[in-house]
Amino acid sequence: xxxxxxxxxxxxxxxxxxxxxxxxxxxxxxxxxxxxxxxxxxxxxxxxxxxxxxxxxxxxxxxxxxxxxxxxxxxxxxxxxxxxxxxxxxxxxxxxxxxxxxxxxxxxxxxxxxxxxxxxxxxxxxxxxxxxxxxxxxxxxxxxxxxxxxxxxxxxxxxxxxxxxxxxxxxxxxxxxxxxxxxxxxxxxxxxxxxxxxxxxxxxxxxxxxxxxxxxxxxxxxxxxxxxxxxxxxxxxxxxxxxxxxxxxxxxxxxxxxxxxxxxxxxxxxxxxxxxxxxxxxxxxxxxxxxxxxxxxxxxxxxxxxxxxxxxxxxxxxxxxxxxxxxxxxxxxxxxxxxxxxxxxxxxxxxxxxxxxxxxxxxxxxxxxxxxxxxxxxxxxxxxxxxxxxxxxxxxxxxxxxxxxxxxxxxxxxxxxxxxxxxxxxxxxxxxxxxxxxxxxxxxxxxxxxxx
Numbered sequence: 001x002x003x004x005x006x007x008x009x010x011x012x013x014x015x016x017x018x019x020x021x022x023x024x025x026x027x028x029x030x031x032x033x034x035x036x037x038x039x040x041x042x043x044x045x046x047x048x049x050x051x052x053x054x055x056x057x058x059x060x061x062x063x064x065x066x067x068x069x070x071x072x073x074x075x076x077x078x079x080x081x082x083x084x085x086x087x088x089x090x091x092x093x094x095x096x097x098x099x100x101x102x103x104x105x106x107x108x109x110x111x112x113x114x115x116x117x118x119x120x121x122x123x124x125x126x127x128x129x130x131x132x133x134x135x136x137x138x139x140x141x142x143x144x145x146x147x148x149x150x151x152x153x154x155x156x157x158x159x160x161x162x163x164x165x166x167x168x169x170x171x172x173x174x175x176x177x178x179x180x181x182x183x184x185x186x187x188x189x190x191x192x193x194x195x196x197x198x199x200x201x202x203x204x205x206x207x208x209x210x211x212x213x214x215x216x217x218x219x220x221x222x223x224x225x226x227x228x229x230x231x232x233x234x235x236x237x238x239x240x241x242x243x244x245x246x247x248x249x250x251x252x253x254x255x256x257x258x259x260x261x262x263x264x265x266x267x268x269x270x271x272x273x274x275x276x277x278x279x280x281x282x283x284x285x286x287x288x289x290x291x292x293x294x295x296x297x298x299x300x301x302x303x304x305x306x307x308x309x310x311x312x313x314x315x316x317x318x319x320x321x322x323x324x325x326x327x328x329x330x331x332x333x334x335x336x337x338x339x340x341x342x343x344x345x346x347x348x349x350x351x352x353x354x355x356x357x358x359x360x361x362x363x364x365x366x367x368x369x370x371x372x373x374x375x376x377x378x379x380x381x382x383x384x385x386x387x388x389x390x391x392x393x394x395x396x397x398x399x400x401x402x403x404x405x406x407x408x409x410x411x412x413x414x415x416x417x418x419x420x421x422x423x424x425x426x427x428x429x430x431x432x433x434x435x436x437x438x439x440x441x442x443x444x445x446x447x448x449x450x451x452x
Contacts, residue, residue, distance in 0.1 A: 028089055028092055031089045031181075032086060032089045035082065035085060035086045035181075036086055038300060038301070038304060039078060039082050039083060041304060042074065042303040043078055045304065045307035045308060045311070046071040046306075047071075047075070048311075048321055049067075049068070049310055049311060049317065050068050050071050050072070051324070052317050052320045052324065053065070053067075053068050053317065056320055059316070059317065059320070062125065063125070063126075064317075065146070066118065066125070066149070067122070067250075070115065070118050070119075070122075070254070071307060073114055073115055075303075076111060077303050078303050080103070080104060081108055082300055082303070084104050084182065084183075085181040085182050085296075088176065088182065089181050094176035098174070101174055101175070101183040102167055102168055102174045104182060105167045105174050105183050106164040106165060106167045106168065107164070108182070108184075109160075109163060109164040109167065113159075113160045113163055113197075113201070113204075114157060114160040116204040116205070116208075116258075117153075117156040117157075117204065119208055120207050120208050120211075121149065121152060121153060122251045123207070123211030123215070123248075123252075123255070125149065126244065126248035126251060127210070129244045130217065130244070133241075134241055137237070137241055159200075163197065163200065171189065171190060172190070172193065173185065173186040173187070173188050173189055174186060177292070179287075179292040179293050179296075180292055180293070180296040181296060184269060184272075185269070185272075187273075187276025187277070187284065188276065188278050189273060189277055190277060190278060191273075191277040191279045191280070194270060194277065197270075198270065208255055212252055212255070215245070215251075216252075246313070250310065250314070254310075257306070257309065258306075261298055261299065261301055261305065262299055264295045264298060265298065265299040268295055271285065
């Protein structure tokens, strides 16, 4: 009886298989830790941006609410895509049901398409402000109110849900991809679904490119008005336009990041579904393992980079985040004390530098203030002018010692000595003297000193 000897390949021996399984388990553990860290940090930054906007009344504008909408889409992506990928990697296989696998694919389609829709709305709104000019920026509610943007967002959300719900039909096969850590559309599906999605994607990109062209158009220099009363309005319009352009450039940056990070994954899915569709049954394509894993990892990074860009670009939001996180205020400190109350109203001159036809000019305004109650007024400097055209007498409520009163009365006949029942007063007198006779009265007396 002949003995049959069978040979087994070296890679199928028990020792090699054990080593491969050990390496695979170690790799799964590393990937699970990295995906968990990515998931937690992305959740934290997106929620932090949304909270910082909603707790500040001045941030609840149309543009910031649209960027919060983008953060909400990222949170949905984290909850139903990256979290499912973490479960897939930790277990080494897809242990959820086929229904959850189909739901995972639908969420992917929804987040990709709706992110483009949100960027398209932001670009259209910013481009409209650039075209209409400061009139739209200062009175934007007349043209595009928050209610209209909400209605448009709901319509586009319905379109995104409609395209994503097609994957629940039985004609589209779904399977989990081991190298992608997520589920996807398998071969054998209709190519018409791929073409319909391509048309919508290219339409959104076309609108975004038109909006970017309007935002980056050449600026027109605005001339300053000769009327000084319009300077405040001129500065207000310029600041509003600068803020408008800054948030528009943020949209351009996020769009470029989305194309560079999410674009390779979307393109790979389109190629795989097209070449493996039922219309091209004689042609099949398979994605290499390393490329499939690398492109999927690149897709996972977008929900982390997007809030980092928004927080870095919006300095006002980042300042509010630091105040909330560190429990501190970044407002400049107040130096000095506030004026209080005074018995009689005093006039404080306020000097303002304004421009005009003949260069800078100083404009003085009188502003009333009062000192705090029970506060002794500070004695003012008393000056005597010898060249005054007429004599003017002013009284100031300043107590004067008896010795000072006698000295002042002897030097000036216009100073009257008050009775003991009255409050002592210092009388300021300006006496007209001849031009040729030098004045014997000092120009300024800053302090009275009693005689020895």
